[in-house]
Amino acid sequence: MTIEDTHDFIKELEKNGELKRVKTEVDSELEAAEIMRRQMYSNGPAILFENIKGYQMPILANAFGSMKRLEIGLEMTDFTEIGQRIVDMTKMDIPSGILNKIKKLPELSKMTESFPKLESSGPVTEVTSNSASFDDLPILKSWPEDAGKFITLGLVATNHPETGVRNLGVYRMQIVDSTHALMHWQKHKRGAHHSDIANNKGEKIPTAIIIGGDPATVFSSIAPVPEGLDKYLFAGITRKKGIKMVKCKTIDLEVPANAEIVLEGYVDPSDIREEGPFGDHTGYYTPVEPYPTFTLTGVMRRKDPIYVTTVVGKPILEDAYIGKVIERSFLPLIRMFHPEVVDFSMPAAGWFQGFAIISIKKRYPGQAKKVMMGLWGMGQLSLTKMFVVVDEDINVHDMNDVLWAITTRADAARDTTIINNTPTDTLDPASPLVNLGSKMGIDATQKTREEGYEREIQKQVKVDEKTKNLVDAKWSSYGLE
Numbered sequence: 001m002t003i004e005d006t007h008d009f010i011k012e013l014e015k016n017g018e019l020k021r022v023k024t025e026v027d028s029e030l031e032a033a034e035i036m037r038r039q040m041y042s043n044g045p046a047i048l049f050e051n052i053k054g055y056q057m058p059i060l061a062n063a064f065g066s067m068k069r070l071e072i073g074l075e076m077t078d079f080t081e082i083g084q085r086i087v088d089m090t091k092m093d094i095p096s097g098i099l100n101k102i103k104k105l106p107e108l109s110k111m112t113e114s115f116p117k118l119e120s121s122g123p124v125t126e127v128t129s130n131s132a133s134f135d136d137l138p139i140l141k142s143w144p145e146d147a148g149k150f151i152t153l154g155l156v157a158t159n160h161p162e163t164g165v166r167n168l169g170v171y172r173m174q175i176v177d178s179t180h181a182l183m184h185w186q187k188h189k190r191g192a193h194h195s196d197i198a199n200n201k202g203e204k205i206p207t208a209i210i211i212g213g214d215p216a217t218v219f220s221s222i223a224p225v226p227e228g229l230d231k232y233l234f235a236g237i238t239r240k241k242g243i244k245m246v247k248c249k250t251i252d253l254e255v256p257a258n259a260e261i262v263l264e265g266y267v268d269p270s271d272i273r274e275e276g277p278f279g280d281h282t283g284y285y286t287p288v289e290p291y292p293t294f295t296l297t298g299v300m301r302r303k304d305p306i307y308v309t310t311v312v313g314k315p316i317l318e319d320a321y322i323g324k325v326i327e328r329s330f331l332p333l334i335r336m337f338h339p340e341v342v343d344f345s346m347p348a349a350g351w352f353q354g355f356a357i358i359s360i361k362k363r364y365p366g367q368a369k370k371v372m373m374g375l376w377g378m379g380q381l382s383l384t385k386m387f388v389v390v391d392e393d394i395n396v397h398d399m400n401d402v403l404w405a406i407t408t409r410a411d412a413a414r415d416t417t418i419i420n421n422t423p424t425d426t427l428d429p430a431s432p433l434v435n436l437g438s439k440m441g442i443d444a445t446q447k448t449r450e451e452g453y454e455r456e457i458q459k460q461v462k463v464d465e466k467t468k469n470l471v472d473a474k475w476s477s478y479g480l481e
Helices: 006-015 031-041 067-074 080-090 098-112 190-200 215-222 231-239 318-329 331-337 367-376 379-383 399-409 465-478
Strands: 019-022 046-049 059-061 127-129 155-159 166-170 173-177 180-183 205-211 244-247 254-256 261-275 289-301 307-309 341-345 355-360 386-391 416-423 436-444
Touching (some): 006 019, 031 046, 031 059, 067 318, 080 231, 080 318, 080 331, 155 190, 155 215, 166 215, 166 231, 180 261, 205 254, 215 231, 215 318, 318 331, 331 341, 367 386, 367 416, 367 436, 379 416, 386 399, 399 436
Parallel strands (some): 019 046, 059 307, 355 386, 386 436
Antiparallel strands (some): 155 166, 173 180, 205 261, 244 254, 261 289, 341 355, 416 436
């Protein structure tokens, strides 16, 4: 059964022992977030808060906070399947001749099944209003020095003002009053790019904030898909079934019909206000900075909506698991552009944009640097601060193995590359300027004479096959288990 919405997801989580219900009254200001953090740091289950102080609406929290929960939500265990489906589509031959076209019909049919489908109505259109207010939602204040309440898992929908390509992104929103919020879309994000184009035309940009929905759509909103790919199509590719869509009531946008809540409005790029501070996923408060204002013009919602939210802070929290799925799902796409890549890891403790490890099948001198430069030119990987490249015999998911490679195959002067004045993640607390800093690459592959390594390559210690087979055969007799 395909999970169609948040309610289905809750049922599946509960059936698998991955959700707990909290019936005690909980305050959305600070208390709920602290409960969420404690559960995440102790590898606890998802939480459904059923009694939020001052609100009738329950809160679903930590829903994506483990690999098992993501396997349940996305209905797969091998997340590389997602990226492989996109790679397979790009490699699909255009058939010639009627017989070949008929043979291709099943493949073409599978592709078209992933496209979004416009409906006249859906669960999210059960209640609509032009007099909407943020005050009706149990929006969290997460940290004591946060500037206020923030929407943290709103899927922000915009269309490219020129091409019409639809985008979803997750950008935090600081609530200013009942109808205004500050949109923290960072300079490098597509939502900000759409806003810049609208601003150059002297226009406001229609924007919808989607709360809840099927897990594939939530995942797709966070995933850094290739430029120009419709995020709703990517959601359909992820779940192997197209998303049902409906039109908004007060703006010209289409949104998922199975969402819990849709907040309609527009972002005015000329209405800039001070946003922050906010306790972010780096483990630090991001400082006060200027961001544009979102104005709420209407709402669509279910009769019984659930407010879906997340909390961020020092790793490892819920976003780390979503990041791991992104890492796995995009490995086939990385390999499509860089075939020498064997594996790829972005450790959660490095908040994903901070640090990545790549293993390659090395064939020629300088190949590790070639891979670094190529990845720094790929979409959101351009913001990654540090790359370590290792040989294919190194397990990129084992930091002991990676550190062994760095300390035995890299020379600090020869194999460290520093690049100044490069784009950095807006949230990076170490960069000398906001959005501008440096990159570091470490080539921890085995060096060759062509790369200036004039010593004899030392032989690795390995057990001989005869001894290995002997111990394997006698292992149970040693009494060690």
